[in-house]
Amino acid sequence: MLVLPENQRQLSSNKKQSLALVQLLILFPLMLQLPIILTAIVLFAPIYVLVRGRLNQSMAVNRWLLLIISLLVAIFVYQYYGTFRGKDAGVALIVCMYSLKLLESWKYRDFNLILTLSFFIFAMTFLFTQSFWVLPYMFLAFAVIIYVLMRGNAYASISFSWKPALKLLLLSAPLMVLLFLFFPRLPGPLWKMPGQLTSGSGVSDTMSPGDISTLNLIDEPAFRVKFTTDALPKTSDLYWRGLVLESYDGITWRESEQRSDITKNIQTQGEVFEYFVTLEPTRQRWLFGLDVPVSLRQQSRLKSDATLVAPYRINKRIRYRVSSAPEAIISETLTPVARQINLELPEDSNEQSKQWAIEKFTEAGSAESFVAELLQHINQQPYFYTLTPPIMEREMVDDFWFNHKSGFCEHYASSFVFMLRAAGIPARVVTGYQGGEYNQVGGYYLIKQKDAHAWAEYWVQDKGWVRVDPTSAVAPSRVDVSLQAEMMERGFLFDELPDAELLSSGWLDYASQWFDNANSFWQEWVLDYNQDNQWDLLKWLKLQSLPAYYVNGIVLLVVFAVIYFLWRRISRQHTHLDDVAKAYQRVLKRLAKKGVKKRVDEGAQQFFSRVIKQNPQWQHQLSPILRDYQTLRYRKSAFSKKDEVFQQCLARLKRNARYLQL
Template identity: 40%
Template sequence: MSPDELRPATVTRLLLALSLVAAPHVVHLPLWLSIVAVVLGLWRWLVARTARPLPGTLLRVVLTSVVLLAVYSRYGTLFGREAGVSLLIAMLALKLLELKTPRDVYVAVFLGYFLIVTNFLYSQSAFLAAYMFLVVMALTALLIDLNRHQPATVGEDLRVAGRLVVLAVPLMIALFMLFPRVAGPLWGLPKDAHGGLSGLSDEMTPGRISQLGQSNAIVFRASFDGPFPQPQQRYWRGPVLWQTDGERWQAGTATEHRSPLTGLNYETLSEPLQYSIILEPHNRLWLYALDLPASVPPQARLTADFQLHATRPVRERWLYSVASHPDYRTPPLSDEERKRALQLPPEGSPRARAMASRWRLESPNDVAIVQRALQRFRNEPFVYTLQPPLTENDFVDEFIFTTRRGFCGHYAASFVFLMRAAGVPARVVTGYQGGEVNPVGNYLIVRQRDAHAWAEVWLPGQGWTRIDPTAAVAPERVEMSIDTSALGEQVRFHMPNQAWLRQSWQTLSYGWDTFNNAWNQWVLAYGPDRQASLLSWLQGSALPWQVLATLLLAAVFALLLTLILLWLHRERRDSDAATRLYSRYCRKLAHRGLGRAPHEGPTAYAKRVALARPDLALASAQISRLYSALRYAPYPAPVWLARLRYAVRHFRP
């Protein structure tokens, strides 16, 4: 092939490989861009098929400006993740229109390699990584095709590319483990890279929500050193809400931070539970822990209302270990805390306030008031639903006396309101409740649909006590998780199902989640800390990254040198493999009494065999010719070895 010629088959392969690279982007790019890219690709394909000329310069300039403008008007910028990736794909598609020489294909292939990296800006799942391996193979096969004198089949190119990719795996692992990890990203991720992360917020307005989103997205996974706590104890504490205007609940004034933890400020009544959590990024500060956390992970602090806060928003998966005491007694309230725990809007909800004052008068103590409130939730026709009616003016009164339909937020908010109205210090705690046990990986999975809100009241002698009014209405909510397939009126709870099909499906999905968890823990969570601990384990002490980089460079050079030496000796290696095969052939003949004398050359031996056994003459001649060529000829073709292997295997004297 002359250096300026481009085979039509190469163009087709390039188009296929590039569409593989860009395919995952289709879901998050504007539709028109995908269509433009496909049309440009088809155009180039037709040009290659029909040997028509490529579009002229003017048309290309016009097309480029139009696409550039379109991307700019869509995003208002050409930078950032979305706009950048869109621009890259658009330009790559346009580049196809001036694809004339192999050099242009090189450019397109290298852009393709770059595009592979951009896929990881969106997802770092094991599946995508595996897929990208295949894509790297496809692109590499194209480079191999470009460098061949004689075109080979796609399969042959892919095989060579596959071998290259497999050979690169040890280097990849070494680089992954040893490449200096700088704390924080080396270059800033695009600003919009953390968009679309869902999770709890630091305020709650139950009356304004008519449909609670039920997402299966995983919030965190927790593995325990001992047995799992009972479902009734699985309250994962998140933001604590103090401040209310009757309808909306907020965290209120900044809570005092205690960091580092200097001894516990509450009395423990049981042994602590030890567990570790792998938290998915949610771009917020809080870390979840069971009531009540007794230790603080590094780069986190404990607030006075027992929330764990990270020092910066959680934007990467985070593994932390915590201990919690399920039974506890908190100290007396400070005046300031008592004031905040009794805060109510100056007016509104007269019926609820009236009922609360009546309870106050009729009850001997705070515990009795709590009992009466729970009794009311239990006895009146309250319904737990994910699609509550909207409240119009007065959330508390309407919910308690009229609609009586709601989810955890409704119950927690109205309960705390009643308590405060009755003079019992109370607050709303949001977080997650429950979690699904993954028996394969032996950990708990907590999903967005496990989001929950409950109440805490301060009782004399006991301190802060958790009260879950939802449990009074729908105890199943606390014991089992919500089945998200139930979108109807009545909420179905997750019931254990005996059907074997469902069971095996469950096992399969648990297995998949376990794999993902391992991937997260061992691949994605491998940051500077883990690297430092690995290195100090390997070497006795942690190294600064400059030393590490030098070592790495030296290692890469050593590796390259080894590879070059191996390459130089490939003739000898093939020759040795040929010798093994040839001895096998000789052994086969020796069993028939036609052994090779040690000094006999292959050709001489084949001649003797042909004389003794004319039926073997042809096969022997072929084998000896192949062996002789592999062992003594220059540049033995790899296919000779394969042919020899085949011939020897099928040689039956």
């Protein structure tokens, strides 16, 4: 077929407008990530083309002007970011150039180029967001690109259906899934984006309440918990134990180094809950479990302070199984080492608090009444809950307890434990998460980073370590106004929130729960699908237990099946051949082996006379074949299949073709 060379075919105004629409569609998710000024630059080219096209005006831009615009944009991007390197600057530059490319697209090849580029440009969206909604949008965008590509290359583009494009996309989906599941994966990423570390709420292995002036609440999932038992724990029991901090140097709380010398003594009693935790990567070794974790599957370890620790750092999402008993008793008896650790206070600091604590303790008489006294004190006195406390570097407890009287959970927990220790009661700080949102769709609790919390534990003879949450004693009226709504909603500070509240959620809640459920599935099964999961899948398919030659055999079979299938598809294009054609084809094959090939446009007569001219010795064999073939093919159009002459002729042709000796 004669087709005009691509470089001679011009791009029509309509096609350019459809390109502009594709660009807008592709760039939209990226624009959300770009600064607003760059968005304006990126929008310029497609909108210019669309407007000029709508007005039936020429879209031509002077080449030199275009060059100057491109250079200016590049300089601007460099100015804005100070570099071309890195994710943001690189993407900004590419996106700007991609949109400007439209202005210099005149040739037909530019059309295909821009559309092909669009696939790659869209992939850049995944550098910014990997959330679930991108997936349907990607399908939409890809369908549009394929549609425009097919339409632009079709012979008659006036009425071109959507269906072939959608069909192509859908047909490619199983292949994509197959490659996704089985294409060999590297253990780590090939390259990493230089990321920025942000500080915010969450749990770290130390706690220095005094030197934080602003705490950001991060609205990202920390972990999800799915109970395998039917009963759910009480809302007031939703304390997710992370770390126990026992060593205090006056500023910072840490884990005690002597802790490992203490033997574990946890007595399970009361109701036991079993559940799976799906933990987001923390890059730390500790794990979280409902207070009090009593047993744990897998290689992870339950420590003597009833915290969980993994054998390695959690660099990727993991899933583990724990059982917890809220009424379990930790350390019914306290070893001397443990007692010593949990009474230790730095010398010569916070003297005022120490004095105050001893006075109050002697008034109260027992540990329990002293704790009640302290909670009462927090509740009655003007203590405030705020995320923007003043900095209290030295004498933090004194400063907090007597002067500022405002802070967040760390201040309360820290001071509370200090008071108890000063009064001679073993006490320690526990950090972790508190509360959680129940997802009715997925049937799990979602615990977010902003649910991070710190509380206190003190030791009583026969009861072991008892949890007390001093932050919850703050009077609701004294919670920072900006936080109040949030706090009321989550209710984790105040145990008054009834369980029934969970059930009466509106459709908006329901939608957001459904969304989190879908997102969690997406996270778990798509984004976190790594080499290990792949190996697990192969293991599950029992491929490893098979001998190697079995596997090779299966692979070979699959390959052959695919080849056979393709071959069938290709050969079916010749439609099913009848007997005459088969016999003729057999002759052609025989001749091709001898080095004479029929051109596609050659008829039998022309071909055979050429062959006989080249090889006169074959005339006797070939002439009858040609004669019979022409008779059967061309002589009578309405040859009855039962006609005797026809059958004889066909039989002869078949015989001659089969026993052709050259």
